[in-house]
Amino acid sequence: MSYFDAASAAPLHPVARQALQASLDEGWADPARLYREGRRARLLLDAAREAAADAVGCRPDELVFTSSGTRAVHSGIEGALAGRRRVGRHLIVSAVEHSAVLHSAEVHETAGGTTTHVPVDRAGAVSPSTYAGALRPDTALACLQSANHEVGTEQPVAAVAQACRAAGVPLLVDAAQSLGWGRVEGDWSLLTASAHKWGGPSGVGLLVVRKGVRFAPQGPLDERESGRAAGFENIPAVVAAAAALRAVRAQAAVEAARLRELTDRIRTRVPELVTDVEVVGDPARRLPGIVTFSCLYVDGESLLHELDRAGFSVSSGSSCTSSTLTPSHVLKAMGVLSEGNVRVSLPPGTPSEDVDRFLSVLPAAVSAVREKLGAPTAPRTASAPSGALVLDALGKLCPIPVIELAGVIGGVPVGGTVRVLADDEAARLDIPAWCEMRGQEYVGEEPADRGAVYVVRRVS
């Protein structure tokens, strides 16, 4: 079994396991107490804070441990917004942030604030000048991930931080995906991270607030962690998280080069091995271990099942996966195909042979799904050789509308159109993406009583 979903959660690092077990005996007591067990717990907590601060590149008193990366994001955003309430209630996020950031923005809007979503290019990155253009006199906070969790693309954090600093706006960096690989460069103001992404245990996040940044913790008062993270500290987990961070950092340069070679191999080989595939994300400015691609005429959930049966654990941003009904907002913001989406995120230590084995089983897995769905192997002749064919795909979920479109396009004359009537949200993304991949013209979308009509003109 090969686990290729490190971007969701990495297996516990051996160093984290040792640290966890060692600190179970010393780290269970209340670090606020003055007796011996409390003092021991406090020493462990202080040492973990120093180690984590050193890895982040901040002062220990700027860093608190939260109960998860999600909590760090929620608390960081609401605290920073509240701290600058007098300046204004405008928030900036990129369109491809983690849902923890986007859901925080929704709460902010419900409470009367406004949010600007900065768009990304087709590789998933914001442009520093576009981001800077979103800054306003009433901007209370700007948020930007260090690197994207679905496609691995690195964001221009240092340049955006510089623009924010010039405007006097604090920048919160969600460094969940990158902190194990290195410090976040640039003059950022707040930073969040999640230990189980770098091989630490679950239940530990980091929230860093630079000295001088206005910050007003929200929610009920709680004295622990400088009033920024309510609840009794989980010291053994915190110690394990800090130890794992130090351990992965020690190997980061070597391991990054090795994993980059493996993901480069996937980026190159997948389009050679599988037809109608789009590899997404920036080919160069990206995290070492993540590579993402989408397969036409495939539904993500079926492909995940095929790969699971073949011994590979990967994830998908397709709308067809069980936990979501809409396609990944990241793929949507990038304007790339979402159907048959697969994210491969290699944990440190992944053997080269596992990647080769993945490449060897992928073509059959994709073919199996396509065959089951009746995907086109060659353009079919449609029964209605008219110049304006209507395809009713109402009630059909991705990738069926695209499969049916591919099946009929050959039946209209060059210059003629197919009008696809569909109500699956993924169609809005996947039909234009299909047109781009197949060299057909996407004319546009028209309203319909149910769903929408997507108009495609046959060009070739």
Added chain:
Amino acid sequence: MSYFDAASAAPLHPVARQALQASLDEGWADPARLYREGRRARLLLDAAREAAADAVGCRPDELVFTSSGTRAVHSGIEGALAGRRRVGRHLIVSAVEHSAVLHSAEVHETAGGTTTHVPVDRAGAVSPSTYAGALRPDTALACLQSANHEVGTEQPVAAVAQACRAAGVPLLVDAAQSLGWGRVEGDWSLLTASAHKWGGPSGVGLLVVRKGVRFAPQGPLDERESGRAAGFENIPAVVAAAAALRAVRAQAAVEAARLRELTDRIRTRVPELVTDVEVVGDPARRLPGIVTFSCLYVDGESLLHELDRAGFSVSSGSSCTSSTLTPSHVLKAMGVLSEGNVRVSLPPGTPSEDVDRFLSVLPAAVSAVREKLGAPTAPRTASAPSGALVLDALGKLCPIPVIELAGVIGGVPVGGTVRVLADDEAARLDIPAWCEMRGQEYVGEEPADRGAVYVVRRVS
């Protein structure tokens, strides 16, 4: 070293340690994923939920795991209040709830809600009829702990739950101190608890919301744990928490009887061994392992240090402990002495000999502190034999004002008064308590430019 502060945090139970180690291999992946590692994690999480629900006496789908007991309380109160916003914005709490409840009430008030604090008797318990009298047509939520965390007194939860049910008001029970000992009886609606109180790891709380209770989770959307506890689940810790709960419950009846005998011993012997001591809390309706007493003319922090040196870890509700500046709100609400306060909370398994050793070192520890502070051993003759002596104790911290009062009271004639000018918050509690213990009359409090004047009449 004897650790007598189980009410703060219990050492990790051996069963919890085993369960934690065993689930580190299987429980690190994302339980929302469909691949093998995710399915294994989901199985562990589901099994832990069933075990915890069985211990609570609820359905598994009524119970979610939070990142701490504090978070369970915060989320439970805000979700229940929001769910019944249309009914009204009145909240009821007892005056002796944990600070997590009281701080949630403060947030509610800041947001425009109102709170009734139900008083307690001298033993620390609410009266069911007084509690019922606080219910109003606009009451959205009522909160009552199952047992008090500082003095161990059990609350009449079943009777209060019945009154709440009759009024159609949900009752949230903070069961942090009692859940290890047994289910909470009565028809409550919501329940919270904290695993590290029963020997589970830190970082795990429980929030139970009975079916049919209106509940609207607040904060940013997050799909985990039915939308009621944001952040990636810490499954190994959750598994360990559930295993420990099951293990302590299996021994609860036997261990409760044994610890009750030990705390009875302390309740009986301490007043025999130490002069000027008040044992507080209900002598019968109480948790098995907790006993609390206060010592006149002693400051809590010094006594904790003496006991720590003698090998005992206890905590204190005195204002003199380093982490607080005001005396315990629990002791204040009970109207009992706060100075020289010691809470002994025995972990399951505490050997009988450790308690005997504690009783053997306590008198010397108290004497050492009293001697250092110049506490009276016998009434002294004051220099001012007038009928209305004024004692200026401004700027002096507890227990100095009381020590000085005791030093001068013998110098005023019977029927005469001492007017104590003091600005330490603890004086408001400790001077009346001293009067009651020494058979003197507490006349009342008068305003002053700085602090207040506490008037005491010599009766005997």
